[in-house]
Amino acid sequence: MTRTHLLAGLGALLLAPAAAPAQTGKLTAKYGWLTDYDAAKAEARRTGKPIFLVFRCEP
Amino acid sequence: MADKFVRVRLVRIAGMDLRLFDFDYDLTWYCFFLNADETVYGRYGGRDASDAQARISLKGLRHAMGRALEAHESPPKPEPRPGKPVRAEDFAAAKRGHRGCIHCHNVNEFRRADRQAAGKWDRDELWVYPLPENVGLTLDVDAGDRVKAVRTGSPADRAGLKPGDRLTALAGRPVASFADASYALHRSPAKGTIPVAWERGGRKHSAALELAAGWRKTNITWRPSLLDILPAVPFSGDDLTVAEKKQLGLAPDRAAMRQDKFVHSTLRAIGLRQGDVVVGFDGQAVSGAMDDLLGHVRRNYLVGDKVTVNVLRDGKPVALVLKLK
Numbered sequence: 001m002t003r004t005h006l007l008a009g010l011g012a013l014l015l016a017p018a019a020a021p022a023q024t025g026k027l028t029a030k031y032g033w034l035t036d037y038d039a040a041k042a043e044a045r046r047t048g049k050p051i052f053l054v055f056r057c058e059p
Numbered sequence: 060m061a062d063k064f065v066r067v068r069l070v071r072i073a074g075m076d077l078r079l080f081d082f083d084y085d086l087t088w089y090c091f092f093l094n095a096d097e098t099v100y101g102r103y104g105g106r107d108a109s110d111a112q113a114r115i116s117l118k119g120l121r122h123a124m125g126r127a128l129e130a131h132e133s134p135p136k137p138e139p140r141p142g143k144p145v146r147a148e149d150f151a152a153a154k155r156g157h158r159g160c161i162h163c164h165n166v167n168e169f170r171r172a173d174r175q176a177a178g179k180w181d182r183d184e185l186w187v188y189p190l191p192e193n194v195g196l197t198l199d200v201d202a203g204d205r206v207k208a209v210r211t212g213s214p215a216d217r218a219g220l221k222p223g224d225r226l227t228a229l230a231g232r233p234v235a236s237f238a239d240a241s242y243a244l245h246r247s248p249a250k251g252t253i254p255v256a257w258e259r260g261g262r263k264h265s266a267a268l269e270l271a272a273g274w275r276k277t278n279i280t281w282r283p284s285l286l287d288i289l290p291a292v293p294f295s296g297d298d299l300t301v302a303e304k305k306q307l308g309l310a311p312d313r314a315a316m317r318q319d320k321f322v323h324s325t326l327r328a329i330g331l332r333q334g335d336v337v338v339g340f341d342g343q344a345v346s347g348a349m350d351d352l353l354g355h356v357r358r359n360y361l362v363g364d365k366v367t368v369n370v371l372r373d374g375k376p377v378a379l380v381l382k383l384k
Contacts, residue, residue, distance in 0.1 A: 033066045037075065040067035044095035050131040051094065052064035052124065055072065055080070057087040057163045 092127030126235030167284035186275035203236030290383035293323035
Protein backbone atom coordinates (compact mmCIF):
# COMPACT_ATOMS: atom_id res chain seq x y z
CA MET A 1 0.00 0.00 0.00
CA THR A 2 1.46 3.36 -0.97
CA ARG A 3 1.69 6.21 1.51
CA THR A 4 -0.82 8.10 -0.65
CA HIS A 5 -3.43 5.52 0.16
CA LEU A 6 -2.55 5.16 3.80
CA LEU A 7 -5.33 7.20 5.30
CA ALA A 8 -7.74 5.42 2.99
CA GLY A 9 -6.37 2.16 4.36
CA LEU A 10 -6.76 3.32 7.92
CA GLY A 11 -10.26 4.45 6.98
CA ALA A 12 -11.06 0.99 5.68
CA LEU A 13 -9.64 -0.48 8.85
CA LEU A 14 -11.73 1.84 10.94
CA LEU A 15 -14.80 1.68 8.76
CA ALA A 16 -16.06 4.28 6.39
CA PRO A 17 -14.99 7.47 8.12
CA ALA A 18 -16.53 9.62 5.42
CA ALA A 19 -19.96 8.01 5.73
CA ALA A 20 -22.86 9.80 7.39
CA PRO A 21 -22.92 9.26 11.19
CA ALA A 22 -25.89 6.85 11.14
CA GLN A 23 -24.33 4.81 8.34
CA THR A 24 -20.95 4.90 10.10
CA GLY A 25 -22.53 3.64 13.30
CA LYS A 26 -24.07 0.67 11.51
CA LEU A 27 -20.81 -0.20 9.79
CA THR A 28 -18.90 0.24 13.03
CA ALA A 29 -21.16 -2.25 14.80
CA LYS A 30 -21.17 -4.67 11.85
CA TYR A 31 -17.38 -4.94 11.90
CA GLY A 32 -17.13 -5.31 15.66
CA TRP A 33 -16.36 -1.75 16.66
CA LEU A 34 -18.15 -0.25 19.63
CA THR A 35 -19.08 3.41 19.75
CA ASP A 36 -19.39 3.78 23.52
CA TYR A 37 -16.36 4.01 25.78
CA ASP A 38 -18.05 2.70 28.91
CA ALA A 39 -19.35 -0.30 26.97
CA ALA A 40 -15.79 -0.91 25.72
CA LYS A 41 -14.42 -0.84 29.27
CA ALA A 42 -17.08 -3.28 30.42
CA GLU A 43 -16.32 -5.58 27.49
CA ALA A 44 -12.57 -5.35 28.21
CA ARG A 45 -13.17 -6.29 31.82
CA ARG A 46 -15.40 -9.21 30.80
CA THR A 47 -13.03 -10.59 28.18
CA GLY A 48 -9.68 -9.57 29.66
CA LYS A 49 -8.71 -7.97 26.36
CA PRO A 50 -7.05 -4.55 26.03
CA ILE A 51 -8.93 -1.69 24.40
CA PHE A 52 -8.03 -0.22 21.02
CA LEU A 53 -9.66 3.21 21.11
CA VAL A 54 -9.72 5.46 18.08
CA PHE A 55 -10.61 9.14 18.05
CA ARG A 56 -11.75 10.09 14.59
CA CYS A 57 -12.82 13.69 14.16
CA GLU A 58 -15.59 13.90 11.59
CA PRO A 59 -16.02 17.41 10.26
CA MET B 60 -4.52 -8.97 15.48
CA ALA B 61 -7.45 -6.56 15.82
CA ASP B 62 -9.56 -9.37 17.33
CA LYS B 63 -7.23 -9.42 20.32
CA PHE B 64 -8.58 -6.00 21.27
CA VAL B 65 -11.94 -4.60 22.28
CA ARG B 66 -12.30 -1.97 19.60
CA VAL B 67 -14.06 1.32 20.09
CA ARG B 68 -14.30 4.24 17.74
CA LEU B 69 -15.31 7.67 19.02
CA VAL B 70 -16.21 10.63 16.87
CA ARG B 71 -16.87 13.05 19.72
CA ILE B 72 -14.38 14.36 22.27
CA ALA B 73 -17.11 15.87 24.45
CA GLY B 74 -17.70 13.92 27.64
CA MET B 75 -14.28 12.27 27.64
CA ASP B 76 -11.87 12.87 30.53
CA LEU B 77 -8.99 14.83 29.04
CA ARG B 78 -6.72 13.91 31.92
CA LEU B 79 -6.74 10.38 30.50
CA PHE B 80 -7.20 11.17 26.83
CA ASP B 81 -4.46 13.76 26.74
CA PHE B 82 -3.27 13.80 23.13
CA ASP B 83 -2.43 15.99 20.17
CA TYR B 84 -5.88 17.47 19.64
CA ASP B 85 -4.94 19.06 16.33
CA LEU B 86 -5.06 15.62 14.73
CA THR B 87 -8.14 14.14 13.11
CA TRP B 88 -7.11 10.52 13.82
CA TYR B 89 -5.38 9.18 16.91
CA CYS B 90 -5.62 6.01 18.93
CA PHE B 91 -4.93 4.69 22.40
CA PHE B 92 -4.20 1.21 23.66
CA LEU B 93 -5.31 0.78 27.27
CA ASN B 94 -6.95 -1.67 29.62
CA ALA B 95 -10.22 -1.70 31.56
CA ASP B 96 -8.46 -0.02 34.50
CA GLU B 97 -7.42 2.81 32.19
CA THR B 98 -3.73 2.02 32.18
CA VAL B 99 -2.51 3.43 28.88
CA TYR B 100 -0.10 1.07 27.11
CA GLY B 101 0.56 3.22 24.12
CA ARG B 102 -0.61 5.59 21.44
CA TYR B 103 -0.58 5.72 17.69
CA GLY B 104 -0.97 8.64 15.28
CA GLY B 105 0.68 11.98 14.71
CA ARG B 106 2.00 14.02 11.85
CA ASP B 107 4.40 16.82 11.00
CA ALA B 108 4.23 19.93 8.87
CA SER B 109 5.35 18.13 5.73
CA ASP B 110 2.45 15.72 5.36
CA ALA B 111 -0.52 14.39 7.34
CA GLN B 112 0.64 10.85 6.62
CA ALA B 113 4.38 11.23 7.02
CA ARG B 114 4.50 9.57 10.44
CA ILE B 115 1.98 6.72 10.16
CA SER B 116 1.74 3.41 8.36
CA LEU B 117 -0.29 0.22 8.70
CA LYS B 118 2.92 -1.65 9.54
CA GLY B 119 3.69 0.89 12.22
CA LEU B 120 0.18 0.55 13.64
CA ARG B 121 0.50 -3.25 13.78
CA HIS B 122 3.87 -2.84 15.48
CA ALA B 123 2.39 -0.57 18.16
CA MET B 124 -0.55 -2.96 18.62
CA GLY B 125 1.90 -5.80 19.17
CA ARG B 126 3.78 -3.82 21.80
CA ALA B 127 0.46 -3.00 23.52
CA LEU B 128 -0.41 -6.71 23.67
CA GLU B 129 2.99 -7.38 25.24
CA ALA B 130 2.38 -4.68 27.84
CA HIS B 131 -1.06 -6.16 28.57
CA GLU B 132 0.62 -9.36 29.78
CA SER B 133 1.77 -7.59 32.96
CA PRO B 134 0.19 -4.16 33.09
CA PRO B 135 1.55 -1.44 35.34
CA LYS B 136 -0.81 0.46 37.60
CA PRO B 137 -2.70 3.33 35.98
CA GLU B 138 -1.17 6.76 36.38
CA PRO B 139 -2.86 8.77 39.15
CA ARG B 140 -5.18 11.50 37.90
CA PRO B 141 -5.57 14.04 40.67
CA GLY B 142 -8.56 16.37 40.76
CA LYS B 143 -11.83 16.22 38.95
CA PRO B 144 -12.36 15.03 35.38
CA VAL B 145 -11.57 17.65 32.75
CA ARG B 146 -13.98 17.69 29.82
CA ALA B 147 -13.89 19.78 26.65
CA GLU B 148 -17.33 21.22 27.31
CA ASP B 149 -16.27 22.46 30.77
CA PHE B 150 -13.82 25.12 29.53
CA ALA B 151 -15.20 28.63 30.03
CA ALA B 152 -14.49 29.39 26.36
CA ALA B 153 -16.64 26.41 25.36
CA LYS B 154 -19.53 27.59 27.48
CA ARG B 155 -19.17 31.17 26.31
CA GLY B 156 -20.01 30.88 22.69
CA HIS B 157 -19.16 27.60 21.02
CA ARG B 158 -21.80 26.34 18.63
CA GLY B 159 -22.21 22.81 17.35
CA CYS B 160 -19.96 19.80 17.72
CA ILE B 161 -16.74 20.26 19.67
CA HIS B 162 -13.89 19.15 17.45
CA CYS B 163 -10.71 17.86 18.99
CA HIS B 164 -8.70 20.93 17.95
CA ASN B 165 -11.25 23.09 19.78
CA VAL B 166 -9.81 21.73 23.05
CA ASN B 167 -6.56 23.57 22.36
CA GLU B 168 -8.45 26.73 21.44
CA PHE B 169 -10.58 26.60 24.60
CA ARG B 170 -7.56 25.95 26.79
CA ARG B 171 -5.62 28.84 25.26
CA ALA B 172 -8.59 31.22 25.49
CA ASP B 173 -9.12 30.38 29.16
CA ARG B 174 -5.44 30.81 29.97
CA GLN B 175 -5.27 34.09 28.03
CA ALA B 176 -8.35 35.35 29.88
CA ALA B 177 -6.66 34.48 33.18
CA GLY B 178 -3.44 36.20 32.07
CA LYS B 179 -1.54 32.92 32.33
CA TRP B 180 -0.87 32.11 28.70
CA ASP B 181 2.74 32.16 27.57
CA ARG B 182 3.75 32.00 23.91
CA ASP B 183 6.17 29.18 24.69
CA GLU B 184 3.02 27.06 25.07
CA LEU B 185 2.86 27.09 21.26
CA TRP B 186 5.58 24.47 21.11
CA VAL B 187 3.49 21.37 21.65
CA TYR B 188 4.31 17.80 20.68
CA PRO B 189 7.95 18.28 19.68
CA LEU B 190 9.24 15.89 17.05
CA PRO B 191 11.80 13.23 17.99
CA GLU B 192 14.05 15.02 15.47
CA ASN B 193 14.14 17.94 17.90
CA VAL B 194 16.44 15.84 20.07
CA GLY B 195 18.18 14.31 17.06
CA LEU B 196 16.19 11.10 16.67
CA THR B 197 14.50 9.82 13.54
CA LEU B 198 12.26 6.84 14.25
CA ASP B 199 11.25 4.17 11.75
CA VAL B 200 7.68 4.83 10.53
CA ASP B 201 7.03 1.07 10.28
CA ALA B 202 8.44 0.26 13.75
CA GLY B 203 8.11 3.35 15.88
CA ASP B 204 10.57 2.30 18.58
CA ARG B 205 13.37 1.58 16.07
CA VAL B 206 15.96 4.34 15.71
CA LYS B 207 16.43 5.01 12.03
CA ALA B 208 18.92 7.87 12.25
CA VAL B 209 20.71 9.98 14.82
CA ARG B 210 21.80 13.51 13.95
CA THR B 211 25.46 14.07 14.60
CA GLY B 212 26.10 16.28 17.61
CA SER B 213 22.46 16.17 18.75
CA PRO B 214 21.32 15.38 22.31
CA ALA B 215 20.50 11.81 21.19
CA ASP B 216 23.97 11.45 19.70
CA ARG B 217 25.63 12.73 22.88
CA ALA B 218 23.50 10.32 24.93
CA GLY B 219 24.94 7.44 22.88
CA LEU B 220 22.01 6.36 20.74
CA LYS B 221 22.75 4.81 17.36
CA PRO B 222 20.73 3.77 14.30
CA GLY B 223 19.21 0.32 14.82
CA ASP B 224 18.73 0.75 18.56
CA ARG B 225 15.34 -0.03 20.04
CA LEU B 226 14.13 2.96 22.01
CA THR B 227 12.30 1.58 25.06
CA ALA B 228 11.51 4.65 27.16
CA LEU B 229 11.72 8.40 26.93
CA ALA B 230 11.21 10.62 29.97
CA GLY B 231 10.09 7.54 31.87
CA ARG B 232 7.33 6.67 29.37
CA PRO B 233 7.39 3.52 27.28
CA VAL B 234 7.83 4.03 23.54
CA ALA B 235 6.43 1.90 20.73
CA SER B 236 5.49 4.58 18.23
CA PHE B 237 6.12 8.11 17.01
CA ALA B 238 3.04 9.14 19.03
CA ASP B 239 4.52 7.69 22.22
CA ALA B 240 7.81 9.49 21.66
CA SER B 241 6.14 12.75 20.75
CA TYR B 242 3.87 12.56 23.82
CA ALA B 243 6.84 11.86 26.11
CA LEU B 244 8.61 14.90 24.65
CA HIS B 245 5.46 16.98 24.96
CA ARG B 246 5.42 16.29 28.70
CA SER B 247 9.10 17.15 29.05
CA PRO B 248 10.46 20.46 30.35
CA ALA B 249 11.46 23.49 28.28
CA LYS B 250 15.02 23.00 29.51
CA GLY B 251 16.90 20.37 31.50
CA THR B 252 17.43 16.65 31.08
CA ILE B 253 15.17 13.62 30.67
CA PRO B 254 16.04 9.94 30.97
CA VAL B 255 16.24 7.86 27.82
CA ALA B 256 16.48 4.05 27.68
CA TRP B 257 17.19 1.75 24.75
CA GLU B 258 18.26 -1.76 23.81
CA ARG B 259 21.09 -2.76 21.51
CA GLY B 260 21.96 -6.36 20.78
CA GLY B 261 19.89 -7.56 23.73
CA ARG B 262 21.64 -5.25 26.19
CA LYS B 263 19.88 -2.44 28.01
CA HIS B 264 21.29 1.08 28.02
CA SER B 265 20.22 4.35 29.60
CA ALA B 266 21.44 7.92 29.70
CA ALA B 267 20.30 11.49 30.21
CA LEU B 268 19.09 13.44 27.22
CA GLU B 269 19.94 17.14 27.35
CA LEU B 270 17.21 19.61 26.46
CA ALA B 271 18.66 23.02 25.64
CA ALA B 272 16.56 26.18 25.68
CA GLY B 273 14.39 26.36 22.56
CA TRP B 274 14.51 22.62 21.88
CA ARG B 275 10.70 22.37 21.64
CA LYS B 276 10.44 24.71 18.63
CA THR B 277 8.77 22.94 15.72
CA ASN B 278 6.96 23.95 12.55
CA ILE B 279 3.41 24.38 13.84
CA THR B 280 1.86 26.07 10.83
CA TRP B 281 -0.29 23.03 9.98
CA ARG B 282 -2.18 23.12 13.27
CA PRO B 283 -5.86 24.09 12.92
CA SER B 284 -6.04 25.33 16.51
CA LEU B 285 -3.54 28.09 15.67
CA LEU B 286 -5.22 29.48 12.59
CA ASP B 287 -6.32 32.60 14.45
CA ILE B 288 -2.89 33.51 15.82
CA LEU B 289 -0.53 32.57 12.99
CA PRO B 290 0.02 35.64 10.81
CA ALA B 291 -0.79 36.10 7.16
CA VAL B 292 2.17 37.09 4.99
CA PRO B 293 0.53 38.61 1.91
CA PHE B 294 3.67 39.17 -0.19
CA SER B 295 3.47 38.01 -3.78
CA GLY B 296 6.09 37.74 -6.47
CA ASP B 297 8.93 35.55 -7.65
CA ASP B 298 12.22 34.24 -6.38
CA LEU B 299 15.29 36.08 -7.58
CA THR B 300 17.55 34.13 -9.89
CA VAL B 301 21.08 33.32 -8.81
CA ALA B 302 22.35 35.93 -11.28
CA GLU B 303 20.03 38.59 -9.84
CA LYS B 304 21.19 37.72 -6.31
CA LYS B 305 24.81 37.99 -7.39
CA GLN B 306 24.13 41.43 -8.84
CA LEU B 307 22.73 42.53 -5.47
CA GLY B 308 25.57 40.92 -3.50
CA LEU B 309 23.39 38.20 -2.02
CA ALA B 310 24.55 34.61 -1.46
CA PRO B 311 23.16 32.12 -4.00
CA ASP B 312 21.30 30.13 -1.33
CA ARG B 313 19.75 33.15 0.34
CA ALA B 314 15.97 33.46 0.00
CA ALA B 315 15.01 36.68 -1.78
CA MET B 316 11.83 37.59 -3.63
CA ARG B 317 10.76 40.49 -5.83
CA GLN B 318 7.33 41.91 -4.99
CA ASP B 319 5.07 41.88 -8.05
CA LYS B 320 2.47 44.47 -9.02
CA PHE B 321 -0.18 43.06 -6.69
CA VAL B 322 0.94 44.84 -3.52
CA HIS B 323 -1.47 43.94 -0.72
CA SER B 324 -3.11 46.95 0.95
CA THR B 325 -1.46 46.21 4.32
CA LEU B 326 1.95 46.18 2.65
CA ARG B 327 1.24 49.25 0.55
CA ALA B 328 0.31 51.04 3.79
CA ILE B 329 3.79 50.47 5.24
CA GLY B 330 5.48 51.61 2.05
CA LEU B 331 6.24 48.42 0.15
CA ARG B 332 6.40 48.95 -3.60
CA GLN B 333 6.31 46.84 -6.72
CA GLY B 334 9.86 45.74 -7.54
CA ASP B 335 11.08 45.85 -3.92
CA VAL B 336 13.24 42.84 -3.12
CA VAL B 337 12.42 41.26 0.25
CA VAL B 338 15.59 39.74 1.71
CA GLY B 339 14.73 39.08 5.35
CA PHE B 340 12.80 39.93 8.48
CA ASP B 341 14.18 41.60 11.58
CA GLY B 342 17.60 41.50 9.99
CA GLN B 343 17.58 37.74 9.66
CA ALA B 344 18.41 36.10 6.35
CA VAL B 345 16.76 32.80 5.44
CA SER B 346 18.17 30.07 3.24
CA GLY B 347 16.06 28.61 0.46
CA ALA B 348 13.27 30.08 -1.60
CA MET B 349 10.41 32.53 -1.21
CA ASP B 350 8.26 29.94 0.60
CA ASP B 351 11.00 29.50 3.18
CA LEU B 352 11.28 33.25 3.62
CA LEU B 353 7.55 33.76 4.16
CA GLY B 354 7.27 30.52 6.14
CA HIS B 355 9.89 31.92 8.50
CA VAL B 356 7.41 34.61 9.53
CA ARG B 357 4.59 32.07 10.03
CA ARG B 358 6.85 29.88 12.11
CA ASN B 359 8.35 32.57 14.32
CA TYR B 360 5.80 35.33 14.79
CA LEU B 361 2.20 35.70 15.88
CA VAL B 362 -0.64 37.98 14.97
CA GLY B 363 -0.03 41.33 16.67
CA ASP B 364 3.77 41.10 16.55
CA LYS B 365 5.74 43.86 14.82
CA VAL B 366 8.38 42.75 12.34
CA THR B 367 10.86 44.74 10.28
CA VAL B 368 10.72 43.81 6.62
CA ASN B 369 14.21 44.06 5.13
CA VAL B 370 13.96 45.26 1.56
CA LEU B 371 16.39 46.20 -1.18
CA ARG B 372 15.05 49.06 -3.30
CA ASP B 373 17.20 50.01 -6.24
CA GLY B 374 19.94 48.05 -4.51
CA LYS B 375 19.75 50.06 -1.29
CA PRO B 376 18.46 48.70 2.06
CA VAL B 377 15.09 49.89 3.28
CA ALA B 378 13.44 48.83 6.56
CA LEU B 379 9.66 48.73 6.75
CA VAL B 380 7.81 47.96 9.96
CA LEU B 381 4.81 45.65 9.62
CA LYS B 382 2.29 44.82 12.33
CA LEU B 383 1.24 41.28 11.56
CA LYS B 384 -2.43 40.40 11.13
